[in-house]
Amino acid sequence: MSNQLVWSICIALETLLLARAMRTGLLKTFPVFYGYIACVLAKDLLSIPIYTHSPSLYAPFYYTAEFLLAAIGYGILAEIYNRSLKNYSGVARFFRILFAIAFLAVVLRVGVSSVGTGLAAFSRAVAGLERDLRQLQAVLLSCLLVLFTYYRIRVGRNVRGLVIGYSVLVASEVITLSFALHPATGFGAFMRGAEPAIYVVSLLIWLTTLRAAQAETPFDMPCRIEQDYERLAAVTRTLLLRARAQLGRVARA
Amino acid sequence: MIQIALSLLLAVLLLGLMLHWALQADIPSKDLSAAWDTLGCLRTRFFPASLVDRILDDSDFLFVNSQKDRQILVLLEAERKAIVMYWLRNTRRQVKLLMIFHVKSARHYAKLAPRLEMRLASDYVSFLVVCDLLRILVRMRGPFRARKFARRTVAAGSRFCAASEQILMITKDPHAEIQEAPRNA
Numbered sequence: 001m002s003n004q005l006v007w008s009i010c011i012a013l014e015t016l017l018l019a020r021a022m023r024t025g026l027l028k029t030f031p032v033f034y035g036y037i038a039c040v041l042a043k044d045l046l047s048i049p050i051y052t053h054s055p056s057l058y059a060p061f062y063y064t065a066e067f068l069l070a071a072i073g074y075g076i077l078a079e080i081y082n083r084s085l086k087n088y089s090g091v092a093r094f095f096r097i098l099f100a101i102a103f104l105a106v107v108l109r110v111g112v113s114s115v116g117t118g119l120a121a122f123s124r125a126v127a128g129l130e131r132d133l134r135q136l137q138a139v140l141l142s143c144l145l146v147l148f149t150y151y152r153i154r155v156g157r158n159v160r161g162l163v164i165g166y167s168v169l170v171a172s173e174v175i176t177l178s179f180a181l182h183p184a185t186g187f188g189a190f191m192r193g194a195e196p197a198i199y200v201v202s203l204l205i206w207l208t209t210l211r212a213a214q215a216e217t218p219f220d221m222p223c224r225i226e227q228d229y230e231r232l233a234a235v236t237r238t239l240l241l242r243a244r245a246q247l248g249r250v251a252r253a
Numbered sequence: 254m255i256q257i258a259l260s261l262l263l264a265v266l267l268l269g270l271m272l273h274w275a276l277q278a279d280i281p282s283k284d285l286s287a288a289w290d291t292l293g294c295l296r297t298r299f300f301p302a303s304l305v306d307r308i309l310d311d312s313d314f315l316f317v318n319s320q321k322d323r324q325i326l327v328l329l330e331a332e333r334k335a336i337v338m339y340w341l342r343n344t345r346r347q348v349k350l351l352m353i354f355h356v357k358s359a360r361h362y363a364k365l366a367p368r369l370e371m372r373l374a375s376d377y378v379s380f381l382v383v384c385d386l387l388r389i390l391v392r393m394r395g396p397f398r399a400r401k402f403a404r405r406t407v408a409a410g411s412r413f414c415a416a417s418e419q420i421l422m423i424t425k426d427p428h429a430e431i432q433e434a435p436r437n438a
Contacts, residue, residue, distance in 0.1 A: 090365025145270040151360040167271040171264040178260030236355040
């Protein structure tokens with residue numbers, strides 16, 4: 001009963017989010033994100049008829065849809081990256097390097113773990129792949145958040161809401177999928193039950209922050225010293241080392 | 254089991270970072286102008302060494318200790334502790350402003366050097382760790398008794414720092430007016 005209620009709320013919120021995006025013009029600003037929401041809505045609407053009329057098709061349908069959604073999730077990350085770092089080309093380059101390292105690490109890990117496993121059941125294999133995709137998304141989002149925090153990147157209300165809602169969603173997916181290949185007991189069972197409710201939280205965050213198209217945060221132009229990066233970095237580093245040398249004097253005094 | 258633990262760790266890390274970022278306040282322009290002042294101040298007169306030497310000179314402590322007057326000794330320790338704590342707080346604040354100034358400036362630079370930035374970040378984090386450890390030690394054991402423990406802490410930090418100093422020699426502008434960091438850093 002409570003599952004059906006949460007499922008109905010999800011559908012209602014997704015429809016509202018899409019309808020509002022068409023009205024406010026945000027659909028053009030975040031096409032991949034709203035495409036993702038539309039796919040989730042389609043999956044939600046098709047799930048019950050498939051489950052009722054062709055139960056044998058339900059598991060392949062569900063896992064394939066989840067896998068596709070996880071793949072589309074990379075588009076959302078690209079959208080966040082493009083919107084938030086378009087005025088910070090150096091930081092964007094930094095993120096691309098981190099992205100390459102994280103992607104390579106996950107590909108290697110997947111490659112190593114898949115050697116010698118043979119042909120696993122379809123749903124099990126897809127669930128494993130989806131888990132790896134979501135984990136990579138979590139790593140990339142974490143890298144992005146570290147850069148946002150460290151470089152104090154200013155983003156508008158829309159992108160901010162997108163990042164917060166998507167972080168909540170990815171974190172819950174990562175936890176739930178780590179239990180997907182294990183029997184649903186204890187915390188795993190709790191997370192499976194709580195996942196739709198957490199998704200509702202993400203939807204509510206998006207509904208609140210994507211209420212209207214928000215103007216981009218004004219870009220503050222760099223001043224003279226900011227153009228001489230190497231000199232600035234050298235000065236900062238010298239002063240940092242000197243500060244630490246002073247701490248050394250305190251200890252050695 | 255390890256897979257589940259790693260996933261949980263990753264999810265908690267993501268949520269923690271997201272919360273930290275969401276609650277992080279933007280730097281008001283007043284703070285940035287203070288950072289400008291700090292940079293100017295630091296470049297011309299960086300934490301006077303004589304002041305540090307004077308604060309931590311233990312000749313007063315040895316003299317009072319030899320007088321066997323417990324009350325004066327306690328008073329001396331309390332005052333020195335307050336001064337050292339103030340100095341450490343002030344140093345930490347200035348370095349924090351310096352880093353804010355650096356990241357707010359460097360983020361616009363198209364050819365940002367990730368390796369140099371990571372070294373700067375690690376220097377900054379290690380500075381904060383050493384500074385906080387010193388504050389805890391001074392608060393718990395007093396300025397004179399904390400020195401032995403602090404010496405070990407700073408020695409560990411210095412070993413790490415010595416290697417990273419080399420980078421500075423490569424990137425340093427020959428026309429820069431700054432002085433080289435002391436060798437005992």
